[in-house]
Amino acid sequence: MEVRVENGGSYEVGKSGWDGTIISDDLADSLEFPVIDFSFLAKGGEDEVQKLQKLHLACKDWGFFQVINHGVKEEILEKIKAAVAAFFELPFQEKKKYAMAENETEGYGQNFVVSEHQKHDWSGMIYLLTLHSQNRNFKFWPLSLPGFKEALEEYSREMQKLAEELQANFSVLMGLKRDGLKRLQGGGLKQGIRMNYYPICSRPDLVLECSPHSDGTSFTLLLQDDDVTGLQIKHNEAWVPVKPIPNSLVVNIGDATEVIYIYVTYEFDFKLRTYVDFLFFGVQMQSNGMYKSIEHRAIINEKKPRISIATFMFPDDEQEIGPVETMIDDQNHPKLYRNIKYVD
Numbered sequence: 001m002e003v004r005v006e007n008g009g010s011y012e013v014g015k016s017g018w019d020g021t022i023i024s025d026d027l028a029d030s031l032e033f034p035v036i037d038f039s040f041l042a043k044g045g046e047d048e049v050q051k052l053q054k055l056h057l058a059c060k061d062w063g064f065f066q067v068i069n070h071g072v073k074e075e076i077l078e079k080i081k082a083a084v085a086a087f088f089e090l091p092f093q094e095k096k097k098y099a100m101a102e103n104e105t106e107g108y109g110q111n112f113v114v115s116e117h118q119k120h121d122w123s124g125m126i127y128l129l130t131l132h133s134q135n136r137n138f139k140f141w142p143l144s145l146p147g148f149k150e151a152l153e154e155y156s157r158e159m160q161k162l163a164e165e166l167q168a169n170f171s172v173l174m175g176l177k178r179d180g181l182k183r184l185q186g187g188g189l190k191q192g193i194r195m196n197y198y199p200i201c202s203r204p205d206l207v208l209e210c211s212p213h214s215d216g217t218s219f220t221l222l223l224q225d226d227d228v229t230g231l232q233i234k235h236n237e238a239w240v241p242v243k244p245i246p247n248s249l250v251v252n253i254g255d256a257t258e259v260i261y262i263y264v265t266y267e268f269d270f271k272l273r274t275y276v277d278f279l280f281f282g283v284q285m286q287s288n289g290m291y292k293s294i295e296h297r298a299i300i301n302e303k304k305p306r307i308s309i310a311t312f313m314f315p316d317d318e319q320e321i322g323p324v325e326t327m328i329d330d331q332n333h334p335k336l337y338r339n340i341k342y343v344d
């Protein structure tokens, strides 16, 4: 059985999608997906590594965790969800005005999901660069939608504060001062926000909406609908559903990469082989592989549409970054990645 996903001009043809055991919701509960109480982390000092043990294990063993008590007001979360819902409710002709152009990463894109039995609804996403503010490209912003710009700007500011606090905690875990990773990166994190809309689907077993991927970021903060489970992460070779905790945010470690070199060669057995050389920039790289960027995907729900809002944090460019010295130990943890500049 095949599922075809059309995305703008191109499409992928995949297998039926389900390519691994899916853990049931009950079993997932017993696996204790990490929940981090942010009020314990906020403003933590360099001498408080012990307090961060839970965060360390979450990043090392799962690459994902949910953050509660993060301090972002519920009304700000509700406002952005409502603004995103209002955008996706606009007629297609209106949304199309913000369409992603060829070779651009920003703007509105839609997936037309087709199974072998029936046509399904449109699903879509809109991706906007939000910080640094000079990177904003307002031609992709639905400025005529009342309240959208204000809601997104406010949400973006709150995510930045939270991301900086998380980065400070990652610094301490890597044996640095709170501002260690920021200094090594030569400045603040850049930010882009991807808003996803997943329509109802009567045969969710046939459709996999957001295909398996890992995030090419430093790290990501995800806000999802409180009452629809859609996100699944790969853990011990199984897909584990992440049941939303109301008003929480999901954080995951990223692996921003860039292909630097592709070469094709004839091997001694006269077979043509292709090699790809990657550069890595995310927290996975800075932690010298201790913290992992994990594959995840989202599935469509039978009864309720779902919105998710992913805030992608990127290293600032222009500055050479590499694995943090304290994470390298020639004997047990030799340096896995080269130092490099991030250029997007």
Ligand SMILES: O=C(O)CCC(=O)C(=O)O
Binding pocket: 194, 196, 210, 215, 222, 224, 230, 231, 232, 296, 297, 298, 308, 310
């Ligand atoms: O919708 C989700 O839960 C996942 C979205 C996601 O992984 C992404 O936008 O990168």
Ligand SMILES: [Fe+2]
Binding pocket: 213, 214, 215, 296, 310
């Ligand atoms: Fe993702």
